[in-house]
Amino acid sequence: MDFEIRKNRTRQGPRKLDRERAAYFQLMEQGYGTREAAQIVGINLRTGKRWRNGYQRGRKAVPPIYPEHGHAPVTVEDPEGQSCGPSRYLQEHDRIHIADRLREQASIRQIAAELCRSPSTISREIRRNRRATPKGGWYYRPHTAQAQADARRPRPKTGKIGQNPELRDFIQHHLTIRWSPEQICHALRARFPGRPEMHVTHETIYQALYVQGRGELCRELIRALRTGRARRRPHRQAHKRTSRPIKNMALISERPAEAADRAVPGHWEGDLIIGKDGRSAIGTLVERATRYVMLVHLPAGHSASATRNALVTAVQTLPPHLWRSLTWDQGSEMAAHRAFTVATDIPVYFCNPASPWQRGSNENTNGLLRQYFPKSTDLSVHTPEHLEMVAAELNSRPRKTLGWDTPAERLHQLLTVT
Numbered sequence: 001m002d003f004e005i006r007k008n009r010t011r012q013g014p015r016k017l018d019r020e021r022a023a024y025f026q027l028m029e030q031g032y033g034t035r036e037a038a039q040i041v042g043i044n045l046r047t048g049k050r051w052r053n054g055y056q057r058g059r060k061a062v063p064p065i066y067p068e069h070g071h072a073p074v075t076v077e078d079p080e081g082q083s084c085g086p087s088r089y090l091q092e093h094d095r096i097h098i099a100d101r102l103r104e105q106a107s108i109r110q111i112a113a114e115l116c117r118s119p120s121t122i123s124r125e126i127r128r129n130r131r132a133t134p135k136g137g138w139y140y141r142p143h144t145a146q147a148q149a150d151a152r153r154p155r156p157k158t159g160k161i162g163q164n165p166e167l168r169d170f171i172q173h174h175l176t177i178r179w180s181p182e183q184i185c186h187a188l189r190a191r192f193p194g195r196p197e198m199h200v201t202h203e204t205i206y207q208a209l210y211v212q213g214r215g216e217l218c219r220e221l222i223r224a225l226r227t228g229r230a231r232r233r234p235h236r237q238a239h240k241r242t243s244r245p246i247k248n249m250a251l252i253s254e255r256p257a258e259a260a261d262r263a264v265p266g267h268w269e270g271d272l273i274i275g276k277d278g279r280s281a282i283g284t285l286v287e288r289a290t291r292y293v294m295l296v297h298l299p300a301g302h303s304a305s306a307t308r309n310a311l312v313t314a315v316q317t318l319p320p321h322l323w324r325s326l327t328w329d330q331g332s333e334m335a336a337h338r339a340f341t342v343a344t345d346i347p348v349y350f351c352n353p354a355s356p357w358q359r360g361s362n363e364n365t366n367g368l369l370r371q372y373f374p375k376s377t378d379l380s381v382h383t384p385e386h387l388e389m390v391a392a393e394l395n396s397r398p399r400k401t402l403g404w405d406t407p408a409e410r411l412h413q414l415l416t417v418t
Helices: 018-029 034-041 045-053 092-103 108-115 119-129 142-152 165-176 181-191 202-210 219-224 304-315 337-344 356-369 384-395 407-417
Strands: 055-057 060-062 267-274 281-287 293-296 325-328 348-350
Touching: 018 034, 018 045, 034 045, 092 108, 092 119, 092 142, 108 119, 119 142, 165 181, 181 202, 267 356, 281 304, 281 356, 293 304, 293 384, 304 337, 325 356, 337 348, 356 384, 384 407
Parallel strands: 267 325, 325 348
Antiparallel strands: 055 060, 267 281, 281 293
């Protein structure tokens, strides 16, 4: 490339960098990366990105600079001397050129080189707008292709969910019974295997709920999501908890290896979800291999003795071979862990301070339970029968980590085998 980097590297203004812009776009068309092209031409990386992508100047958006758009005289000459600087979208004259060259049996790569486009752009244009002939061939009409492109371009568009009432009703029904979008997507593929129009991704469901103005799903269904939020929030670091020393603790590092890899059932994780002002609580137990959930009623409060007695009662509802260990955080409600072990012969292991991921299954379950038991509410009003109903609903949901089986099905398999 016959180009010399300018010696005066001070700010030149938008009109005095015409040759630099022309050389920059030529290098980009030749396959150079953004950073490498900017270094060769002698411009800042941000300047090159602004030329290609545009930028925001206050409240006014400055469009990208393309050679064909006439923002500046930046026409780049290719080795054959032809103008080479495509706009973002294919224009009608581009499509006429494609049709002419197709009749001349030119290859896609030849056409792409002549239009200074990527071969995939030309291939996609032909595949999208060609029409089949009765004899099994196909033809490409440029003016029809331009009309179809113009019809596809307007925004906003009605999404897949809004176009299919059956799909919308299926999703809305399962959201009302508190299924997650990912569970709904898998259920759609299992229920309608030969109907791709009934298949969507979980991201499509989230967009139909979150994006304003689409109206594809009822906005009221946002309350049925796990978080209940009307918009997404970035992940935040977990809040640190003050460790509470408990006597004679056995830490999680002493737990058997069979519990860590979830290969053997019978290892449980436990915690409490606390109600308003810390005056009420519900115990939560999750089996690590099957993700089976048990909810523990605590009518007498969540002191150490009350928690111990309630857990001893809950343990007796399942066969002894399904209770091998219990992992808890360092909460004071488990201060009577030795008395619990004596009564049930189940060892208790404690997580490290500020390490909730060491009880990942239980933490995830507690998040699901907050749909039924919101924060800052009185949890003592819930009866044992209501807790059993909530646990049964959670245990009947298909789980991705179980190969879309339900925890109840996995536990039933264990009870049947043994």
